Amino acid sequence: MKSYRQYCALARALDVVGDRWTLLVVRELAVGPRRYGELLDGLPGIATNLLADRLRSLERGGVVTRAGDRYRLTDRGRALEPVLDELLRWGIPLMVTGRGDDEFRAHWLHGAVRTVLRDVRLERPVVVEVHVPGGGVRVEATADGVRTGDPGAGAPPDATLRGPPDAVLAVLAGFAALDERADVEVAGSLAALRRLLRARGRPGSSATAEAEPAGPPNRA
C-alpha cells in the first residue's frame, strides 16, 4: 500500500492494515493458524495473487508470521483483536438486511455472536449452542461474561438454536423476536434461551435512534 505519509497514529495503522482484504485476512487468522488453501476458502472472492501479496505485506508489517506451511498472527497481530471487535460491532446493524446472495462461512458466526453478547452477565449461568449449516457456536454465559467455543464440547447445552445464518443472527442480535422467525428452531429449554436474550442490549445496540434517514443503515 502506498503510505498516507501523515504523522498520525490512525494513518500509520492504516498504512499497515488499511489495504483491501487485509483485515479480513487477519479475521481468518484470528481463529488460529491457517494454511494458504484454508485462507483462500475462508476468503471467498479474493484472488490468489492478492492473498499472497497481503500475507507478505502483513509479514513485513509484523502482524503475521509463517511457520512452515502455516500462517499465524504475531502478538502484534493479536493486538488487533479490539479493532476487529469494534468494527464487527459497528457492522452488526448492517446484517439486518439478511444474507442475500452473500457468501457465508460458519466460523464467521463466532465473532458476531461474541460481539452481540459482549456485555451479557448472568448470575445463573446458561449454555446455548447455535447451529447453522456447516458449523455453529457454543455460548457459555456466566456472571463473568460470555465465552464462545465450538459446539459439542463439554456438557449438553441448556438450549439449542438452529436455522439459516441470517435467521439465528436476527434472533441473537434482537432484530427479530423468537416467534417472529419461523425458520429458527429451538430445542431444549426455551426459558434458558429467553434468559440469555433478555440479558443482551437492545436491537441496534449502540444508540441508533437517529433523526436522520431512519430505517436500517445502508450498505455499500
Next chain:
Amino acid sequence: MKSYRQYCALARALDVVGDRWTLLVVRELAVGPRRYGELLDGLPGIATNLLADRLRSLERGGVVTRAGDRYRLTDRGRALEPVLDELLRWGIPLMVTGRGDDEFRAHWLHGAVRTVLRDVRLERPVVVEVHVPGGGVRVEATADGVRTGDPGAGAPPDATLRGPPDAVLAVLAGFAALDERADVEVAGSLAALRRLLRARGRPGSSATAEAEPAGPPNRA
C-alpha cells in the same frame, strides 16, 4: 467500493468504511463539522475528486450528512469512534520511528493523546497543556479519567509541554523519558507532569513484548 459479498459483520462494515481514505475522512469529521476546503487541508495527499467520492459514499452509507456547506457525522458516524480509538491505539507504537517527512496537523494530536492517556486515573487532578507548532492539546486528568480540549480554556495548566510533534509524543507515549528529549521544553510544575506520566501504562502499552522480530513494529 466493490462489496466483499460476505455475510459477515466485519466485511459489511468494511464495505462502508474500508475504502482508502474513508476512515481518515471520518477522523477529520470526528473533530466536528467541516467544510470541503477544511477537509482537504486536514487530509494532505488526497485528490479532490477522491474526497468528493468518499463524501458521497459516506453519505450513502449513512455515516455523513450534509448541512448547507458543512459536512458532519451522523449518529451512526459517531458510533465509529470506538473503531477509530482502537485503530489509533494500535497505531501508536508505529509513531516511535518519528515524524520523518510525513505531514502533520496539530489537531491529529488530540486522538493520540487521548489514546495514550486512556486508562489514566488521578485522585489529585492534574492539568497539562501540550503545545506543538500550530496548536496543542489541553489535558485534564482526574479520578474519573482524562478529558482533552483546546489549550487556553479554563484556568492556567499545572504544566506545559512544548516541542516538535514526535518529541512531545515520545514523552507522552513513553517511548522516551523526559530528560532524554532535549527538544521538549517543560514549563510550570515538573512534579505535576511527572505524576501524569507515571499514571500511564508502559511504552507500547499493549503487550508488545514479543519473541518475534523484536524492535519497533515495521511500517508499510
Next chain:
DNA sequence: CTGCATCCGCTTCGATACTG
C-alpha cells in the same frame, strides 16, 4: 494436490486542469 506467479482486461487512484 498445494502454494503460489504470471498475464490481462478493468477499475480505482492520484495529479492537475478546469468550471460554476
Next chain:
DNA sequence: CAGTATCGAAGCGGATGCAG
C-alpha cells in the same frame, strides 16, 4: 471556494500456468 473533468499509473479480479 467547492467541487467536476480528464488522463496516465497503479491496483484489483479472474483465469491460467507451473513448480515442488
